[in-house]
Amino acid sequence: MKAVVFDGNRASVQDVADPIPVPGEALVRVSVAGICNTDLEIVRGYMGFEGILGHEMVGVVEAHPDPAMIGQRVTAEINLPCGTCERCSMGLGRHCPKRTVLGILGKDGCFAEHVTMPIGNLHPVPGGVSDEAAVFTEPLAAAFEILEQLDVPRGARVLVLGDGKLGLLISMVLAHSGVVPTHVGRHLDKLRILEGLGVETMLEAALGDRLFDVVVEATGSPAGLDLALDRVRPRGTVVLKSTFHGAVTVDTAKVVIDELTILGSRCGPFAPALEALAAGTIDPTPLIAETYALSDAEAAIARAGSSGTLKVLLRP
Ligand SMILES: [Zn+2]
Numbered sequence: 001m002k003a004v005v006f007d008g009n010r011a012s013v014q015d016v017a018d019p020i021p022v023p024g025e026a027l028v029r030v031s032v033a034g035i036c037n038t039d040l041e042i043v044r045g046y047m048g049f050e051g052i053l054g055h056e057m058v059g060v061v062e063a064h065p066d067p068a069m070i071g072q073r074v075t076a077e078i079n080l081p082c083g084t085c086e087r088c089s090m091g092l093g094r095h096c097p098k099r100t101v102l103g104i105l106g107k108d109g110c111f112a113e114h115v116t117m118p119i120g121n122l123h124p125v126p127g128g129v130s131d132e133a134a135v136f137t138e139p140l141a142a143a144f145e146i147l148e149q150l151d152v153p154r155g156a157r158v159l160v161l162g163d164g165k166l167g168l169l170i171s172m173v174l175a176h177s178g179v180v181p182t183h184v185g186r187h188l189d190k191l192r193i194l195e196g197l198g199v200e201t202m203l204e205a206a207l208g209d210r211l212f213d214v215v216v217e218a219t220g221s222p223a224g225l226d227l228a229l230d231r232v233r234p235r236g237t238v239v240l241k242s243t244f245h246g247a248v249t250v251d252t253a254k255v256v257i258d259e260l261t262i263l264g265s266r267c268g269p270f271a272p273a274l275e276a277l278a279a280g281t282i283d284p285t286p287l288i289a290e291t292y293a294l295s296d297a298e299a300a301i302a303r304a305g306s307s308g309t310l311k312v313l314l315r316p
């Protein structure tokens with residue numbers, strides 16, 4: 001099959017052997033895959049991953065221990081926990097120390113014609129949800145994770161920083177949940193995607209001296225944390241969503257003096273994401289910039305990495 005392989009230096013389309021499911025796994029034919037900032041960071045050295053890239057997908061089950069699942073459209077949770085360790089038994093499978101992660105850590109990803117996944121990772125895609133919407137389930141779940149971790153009361157002053165893909169999805173999820181955020185970005189054309197959701201959008205300069213109860217940092221840039229710390233009120237919370245290759249220095253004195261909470265946030269629950277897509281209450285498809293054939297993945301990755309580009313999709 002064709003697949004996008006990162007060899008530690010560059011990502012290229014190669015012919016590789018089809019994956020073979022082991023007991024407990026399904027074989028999925030990938031219909032659409034999404035290029036995420038994490039993929040671009042991996043190509044820059046993040047996680048030291050080598051193998052087939054990609055973790056955002058929708059596909060059709062071709063082999064499954066339960067014959068009723070064959071032909072089912074699915075998306076897949078990306079963390080593959082061991083299922084037996086202490087963290088797994090605490091319900092923290094996404095934090096299993098022995099986990100592999102689709103296209104990120106020790107497990108070939110979905111920028112390929114086929115992928116194998118443990119059957120427990122698969123979620124059926126509701127009938128009315130298009131492939132182009134369903135491929136956003138994983139990043140949308142990551143946005144919902146904030147509400148799993150943090151009780152944000154209605155009326156709370158919430159600021160979302162960053163008008164990339166994840167930042168925009170976070171504001172969509174907050175607005176959907178009755179928390180109306182202020183969203184600061186650098187591109188008016190991207191902020192316009194949030195029009196009609198009640199989200200207050202502006203460029204950073206327009207913020208004046210406003211402070212917020214909760215600041216969600218989704219800039220994807222090392223400078224985002226400083227900006228977030230500047231905008232959170234004393235005893236407020238900064239939610240960190242950006243992942244990138246490299247370390248960031250933090251002004252810990254500010255954190256101590258203002259008694260701030262810094263909350264890291266990563267992958268989230270698929271169920272509310274799929275429910276919102278099925279209900280049509282969240283529509284991520286305006287984020288799609290372009291769809292490429294898998295064979296043009298190198299051009300697609302270059303496009304996804306060019307400044308200002310939102311979601312680039314691959315179609316095997
Ligand atoms: Zn991602």
Ligand SMILES: [Zn+2]
Nearest residue numbers: 082085088096
């Ligand atoms: Zn485990």
